Amino acid sequence: MSNIVKNFHNCINNICNQLINEKILDQNTNLNNINIDIPSDENRGDISTNAALIFRKFSSLNTMDLANIIKDKLLNIDFIFDVIVVNPGFINVFFTNDFLIDELKNLNTQGVEYGSNNIGKDCKINIEYVSANPTGPLHVAHSRGAVFGDVLSNLLEFCGYEVTREYYVNDSGSQIIALGESLYKRYKEQLNIKDEDAKIHLYPGKYLIDIANEIIKTDGDKWINTPLEDRAEYFQNYAIKNILKGINDDLNSIGIYFDKYSSEKDIIKKNYIEKVFSLLKDQDLLYLGNLKKPKGNIDEDWESRKQLLFKSTSFGDESDRPFKKSNNDWTYFANDSAYHYDKLQRGYKKLINIWGSDHIGYVKRMKSMVRSLSNSEVELEINICQLVHLKKDNKPIKMSKRTGNFITLKELTDQVGSDALRYFMLRRKNDAQMDFDLTKVIEKNNDNPIFYINYALARSNSLIEIFNDKIKKSNNFDLNKENFNKYLVKEEWKIIKKLLSWPHIVENCAIKSEPHRLIYYLEELSALFHSFWNLGKEQKSLRFIDENNLEKTICKIYIIKSMQNIFKCAYKILGIKIIDRM
RNA sequence: GUCCCGUUAGCUCAAUUGGAUAGAGCGUCAGACUUCUAAUCUGAAGGUUAUGGGUUCGAUUCCCAUACGGGAUACCA
Numbered sequence: 001m002s003n004i005v006k007n008f009h010n011c012i013n014n015i016c017n018q019l020i021n022e023k024i025l026d027q028n029t030n031l032n033n034i035n036i037d038i039p040s041d042e043n044r045g046d047i048s049t050n051a052a053l054i055f056r057k058f059s060s061l062n063t064m065d066l067a068n069i070i071k072d073k074l075l076n077i078d079f080i081f082d083v084i085v086v087n088p089g090f091i092n093v094f095f096t097n098d099f100l101i102d103e104l105k106n107l108n109t110q111g112v113e114y115g116s117n118n119i120g121k122d123c124k125i126n127i128e129y130v131s132a133n134p135t136g137p138l139h140v141a142h143s144r145g146a147v148f149g150d151v152l153s154n155l156l157e158f159c160g161y162e163v164t165r166e167y168y169v170n171d172s173g174s175q176i177i178a179l180g181e182s183l184y185k186r187y188k189e190q191l192n193i194k195d196e197d198a199k200i201h202l203y204p205g206k207y208l209i210d211i212a213n214e215i216i217k218t219d220g221d222k223w224i225n226t227p228l229e230d231r232a233e234y235f236q237n238y239a240i241k242n243i244l245k246g247i248n249d250d251l252n253s254i255g256i257y258f259d260k261y262s263s264e265k266d267i268i269k270k271n272y273i274e275k276v277f278s279l280l281k282d283q284d285l286l287y288l289g290n291l292k293k294p295k296g297n298i299d300e301d302w303e304s305r306k307q308l309l310f311k312s313t314s315f316g317d318e319s320d321r322p323f324k325k326s327n328n329d330w331t332y333f334a335n336d337s338a339y340h341y342d343k344l345q346r347g348y349k350k351l352i353n354i355w356g357s358d359h360i361g362y363v364k365r366m367k368s369m370v371r372s373l374s375n376s377e378v379e380l381e382i383n384i385c386q387l388v389h390l391k392k393d394n395k396p397i398k399m400s401k402r403t404g405n406f407i408t409l410k411e412l413t414d415q416v417g418s419d420a421l422r423y424f425m426l427r428r429k430n431d432a433q434m435d436f437d438l439t440k441v442i443e444k445n446n447d448n449p450i451f452y453i454n455y456a457l458a459r460s461n462s463l464i465e466i467f468n469d470k471i472k473k474s475n476n477f478d479l480n481k482e483n484f485n486k487y488l489v490k491e492e493w494k495i496i497k498k499l500l501s502w503p504h505i506v507e508n509c510a511i512k513s514e515p516h517r518l519i520y521y522l523e524e525l526s527a528l529f530h531s532f533w534n535l536g537k538e539q540k541s542l543r544f545i546d547e548n549n550l551e552k553t554i555c556k557i558y559i560i561k562s563m564q565n566i567f568k569c570a571y572k573i574l575g576i577k578i579i580d581r582m
Numbered sequence: 583g584u585c586c587c588g589u590u591a592g593c594u595c596a597a598u599u600g601g602a603u604a605g606a607g608c609g610u611c612a613g614a615c616u617u618c619u620a621a622u623c624u625g626a627a628g629g630u631u632a633u634g635g636g637u638u639c640g641a642u643u644c645c646c647a648u649a650c651g652g653g654a655u656a657c658c659a
Contacts, residue, residue, distance in 0.1 A: 357654080
């Protein structure tokens, strides 16, 4: 597992220990705030650190003197070519070319495993996402969380976590009762039987009609005039089963698969709510009380009610939260707490939930709950995916879930394809709102970054083809370090350094749960490649393939192979297809 | 009213968890195709990081206030 940033970090830590021994640094010097960066400006070295600026507080020496002492020690390390100290105390380090070539060989030896790490070693983690109610097909708003959760799972797996991808099915409660009755209503409708009961809320959309017709196909009109209690469960389960299958198909079509579906019904059957109840009671976190009247806009029929409340204020929430309704039923929050208790029982060391922005008000109470139920041993991380504004030709598309006039995930996938959908859903930070333009994401021009990176890959691939056809079929390159030094120009060293920063990018993305950075990395790498490619137009000697100079060509093709390796690895994490040719 | 998220170039967005001269793409202007694939590239112009304070060697980043935009706001799920 090679990571140039980590390697260098170790060097700095060693030097720090030496300095402590030499009494230059205080015994209790804190190393936590030391940054190791890959500078964006190449003049600032291949890697840089603020160590001297941090050490300043733990030493009688001034920052620049400290920096120079560290510099002298760094210069003794064999893979460091030069060190420059800059005001106010940054230490900029340049690697030797030999070191970079060794690392590039590492990259190729490790193949698509290059960049993986073990920060998640022995950590069982549960990532719950989508979890849309099984009352209708997935729509656009679900797709962002779906893709985000999937890629975060891939990424954490790559970092050594043992990941469970989980979908929580809300197959219980009043919505499901309404769903069952909606289906029954459609069933009657399809059999041309008049229904006077207009009170029942009907789920809009055509999908329930299709399901109703399936029931008619097998059962005919046998359910007509059966009492509610006899038919309810059948209609509910039938609807859930079919809708869930549709949801699953839609997800599969964009490459998303779950390891586990958890059912709310099952959780209730396990009596976990009662278990949670007593656990909270023991910690004195439940009490009977009245919530204060909320200020501002509220319904006119608000009334003060006595109900069982969870003390989430003791964890920083702004209000305590209802655990039971005033009629003594459990709230949804109580159910959800039981579900999280179930996850804890399964031995996860960390939980991640990915929620839509409409659930943002529930973040604090759920985090508080998991802390209470796990003795603060398990952290619940909640990533909020903000709204996606759909557009077409730069004009907003109006949608309303109430009338059933919304664009489904399936329709979106059919229009733009899985790759464009995934790529653009990931391209923005999850907690910022984003636009998604149906026409723009599939345009084949400069505006479209996914074509930009695919084009880089396609171009590089044609190089490999030409190389194999014309020059050499075998993979046994004679990789002579001297040749790299002799033939490569500064633009190519820049590409190599970019490639070697991949493990650092991966680690950062995983630690911060921010997969969008992978996308930006790919676009930057592609830019370096395209730019260098075009230099070859003006100056033939800079081209990758020179039939008259095998030694040089081999070095250059080796970089290309390394680059493709990184692309393959990144595409796998992002879940998008490799494009060989365009 | 309260809470959460956001505000960075004309537009859409980055910024390596407090670092150095805040970067890309689009758009604008000026250029590069007898090609290893022009779906590309080169150059120029474009900024008081919403505003005002604070913390410190150093702030787009952390804290406080203000403005604007979006979302959430008792027993639904």
